[in-house]
Amino acid sequence: MNTRRMRRIAARRERHSSRSTAVSVALVLVALGGAYLGTECVLAAVGAQPLLAAPADLVRLAVEDEPRRLGIAAVLAVLGIIALVLALTLGGRPRHRVERESVTVIVDDEVLASGLSRAAADSAGVPRQQVRTSVSRNRAAVRVTPVSGRAVAQSAVAQAVASAVTAVGARPVIRSRVQVAEEGVIPR
Amino acid sequence: MIPGRVTVTARALTSTFAALAADELGVRRRDVRAQVSDSRGRLRVRIDTPITLAPHGDGESERSAGPSVTDLIDRLRERLTDEGGAMTGSTVGEVQLHITDARIDQPRRVS
Numbered sequence: 001m002n003t004r005r006m007r008r009i010a011a012r013r014e015r016h017s018s019r020s021t022a023v024s025v026a027l028v029l030v031a032l033g034g035a036y037l038g039t040e041c042v043l044a045a046v047g048a049q050p051l052l053a054a055p056a057d058l059v060r061l062a063v064e065d066e067p068r069r070l071g072i073a074a075v076l077a078v079l080g081i082i083a084l085v086l087a088l089t090l091g092g093r094p095r096h097r098v099e100r101e102s103v104t105v106i107v108d109d110e111v112l113a114s115g116l117s118r119a120a121a122d123s124a125g126v127p128r129q130q131v132r133t134s135v136s137r138n139r140a141a142v143r144v145t146p147v148s149g150r151a152v153a154q155s156a157v158a159q160a161v162a163s164a165v166t167a168v169g170a171r172p173v174i175r176s177r178v179q180v181a182e183e184g185v186i187p188r
Numbered sequence: 189m190i191p192g193r194v195t196v197t198a199r200a201l202t203s204t205f206a207a208l209a210a211d212e213l214g215v216r217r218r219d220v221r222a223q224v225s226d227s228r229g230r231l232r233v234r235i236d237t238p239i240t241l242a243p244h245g246d247g248e249s250e251r252s253a254g255p256s257v258t259d260l261i262d263r264l265r266e267r268l269t270d271e272g273g274a275m276t277g278s279t280v281g282e283v284q285l286h287i288t289d290a291r292i293d294q295p296r297r298v299s
Contacts, residue, residue, distance in 0.1 A: 127195060147196075148224070149231035149278025184229045186198045 007104045014106040015095045022086045092137060096170035109135040112170060116140055116161055123160035124152045127187055140176040148184035198224055201276055208272050209235045212264050230281025233268055238289035261285055
């Protein structure tokens, strides 16, 4: 296996969470249900007392009247939807890939956010704690609170942040947006 | 641009504005209180100060032709906005003046 492929797989493993817990829970539930039904069937076949109800009675109970049928259908539908959501959502972790010549670095989104905050603060001339950045899969939202009496040029900060994003070159690609608050604060 | 950051703290701002006001009105620095806050991204300056007025209408000397209260206030507001803004590197958006006391500046009697 070539190293490039290995790097890709390793990066993917780091950036996505495992779904084995959900799979295990689902399998255990199915196995328990199957075991119970099997037991009842065997008991009925040898003519012994049923544990709870004989298979024939179970079927009759389940389809006896309309509301009960609908109820059972609804429960099954909800379980199915839960399973589908677990299976189809990305299971992504808040991380990005940064690829350099021979290595792939996995960076937590918090780290990216603090780097972008720093770039924005330096460009806007405000203390670091007056910048809040949140990074999601393909978006970075930067919010700058100016110092009262010192206007912040939104476009300059946006440019500084955009070039910081480009310089890092994280994958998946991040698009940044800079917002300057209307109200300022005065540093203590 | 030189890398680095300048932070002007609230304390520095209030001292500057209070000193300016005291100088403009000719009152003691410790009688003047200044506060700064935000006014939609610009600086709001609040000054609590006494004022000193020239005695009015005794017709005795040129001192009686002192500026009126409104003149004093206008000049003070202007100076705080322009000079104060320049000194602190801030845009002053609002000046609130609270005149806490007025003193009549009695001409010294020559004995």
